Amino acid sequence: MEKLHQIKIYYKDIDLYSTLTSGQCFRAFMEEDNSFIVILIDRIINIKQKKDYLIIESNKEEDLKEKVITYFDLKRDYFKINKEILKNNPDFKEVIDLCEGYKILKQNPLETSISFIISQNNKVSMISKSINEFCKLFGEKVNFKGKDYYLFPTQEKLTDLKLEDLKTLKIGYRDKYIINFINKLKEQPNFLKDLKHLNSSCALKELMSIKGIGLKVASCILLFGYGKFDVFPIDTWVKQYIYNKYKIVGTNNNICSKIKEKFPLYTGLCIQYMFHYNRNKIKETSIY
DNA sequence: GGGCAGGTCTAAG
């Protein structure tokens, strides 16, 4: 039985629920006490809010505080950013208010890439199942508070992956896209590391040169895996919001350039706010 | 059973 490490971080301005359950990450589990289990790259954590503190338990002590701060983007001043966004778009206030405490997670680029390749034209529940199965097959098992969890596999572990290894994942035609991606990593082992240093439009181009990664998935990878706030994933929810609010239609490229004009600062964050807002509105007004 | 889900590829104009 591994020793349990606990830390406390003074931080109150985060909404763990909306941050962890709005489709940025697919492997956060809510516990009965409203805390969350998060597979935080190389460790498992349990995180909960208690008054003005975040209470975190983990199986691994090393750099725990730093890892949590980075993952949940706690150093960024979202109040200041929100104010700047509002200055350009006062009518965005209702959205901003609903998204108070919502953070852009900084996840593992490898996990983000594969997760969002799987996510295309797929359901969130299915995406989670497939990714968990993927980790179970190829990732390291970690016992945490009496339960087994699986880390996301390392790049080295994935280099020998074959198409037929993916058959049990129920990811359908996306299996060959994963293999394309892994082949790219085999050719260029530093591919993911190098993306960090590219500007967003170059990084998008690099990612989209891989068959199976389009504009939407590439944008998700850069926003959620690299914290590049100047890319913005346009999906069905966001499209719907933009249509309802601004009557903007057209191809994704079209929508992208128009929304960039309207929200020149932190466009990626704005889009994510819209996504979260619209999903919540739909849920609220749903008769089911 | 048809439609749909945080899209992308392909082929055809």
Next chain:
DNA sequence: CTTAGACCTGCC
């Protein structure tokens, strides 16, 4: 350069 259609799969 733009745009239908097809596409795995499970769940309603």
